[in-house]
Amino acid sequence: AKLGRRAEAEKIYDELRREPRIDPRRASDLTLIAYVLGKKDEALVYFKEMLQFAVDIPDGHLSLAYDPHWDEIKADPRFAPLFP
Numbered sequence: 001a002k003l004g005r006r007a008e009a010e011k012i013y014d015e016l017r018r019e020p021r022i023d024p025r026r027a028s029d030l031t032l033i034a035y036v037l038g039k040k041d042e043a044l045v046y047f048k049e050m051l052q053f054a055v056d057i058p059d060g061h062l063s064l065a066y067d068p069h070w071d072e073i074k075a076d077p078r079f080a081p082l083f084p
Contacts, residue, residue, distance in 0.1 A: 009033055009037060010037065012033060013033045013037060016029055016030050016033070017030065022046075022049055023053070024053035024054070027046050027047075027050035027053060028050050030043075031046040031047040031073070032069060034046060035073055040076070040078065043073070044078055044079065047082065051082060065083060070083070
């Protein structure tokens with residue numbers, strides 16, 4: 001979406017949302033794609049789901065704090081309090 005391929009990003013987002021079960025990787029992908037597409041409320045829902053999975057992953061929250069993929073989202077006031 002950031003590269004001007006919004007239609008492709010929307011298609012991927014819709015496909016991921018149709019999957020019956022959310023897993024940590026899918027929650028992460030859905031969070032990032034929804035955020036970039038401007039669907040920040042949806043992104044927040046998926047991010048909170050992802051955080052629930054991160055509790056069970058060793059250093060899960062730590063990787064969120066330092067992974068540059070999350071920099072833009074960390075700067076958003078709605079998401080910032082949820083980061084470690």
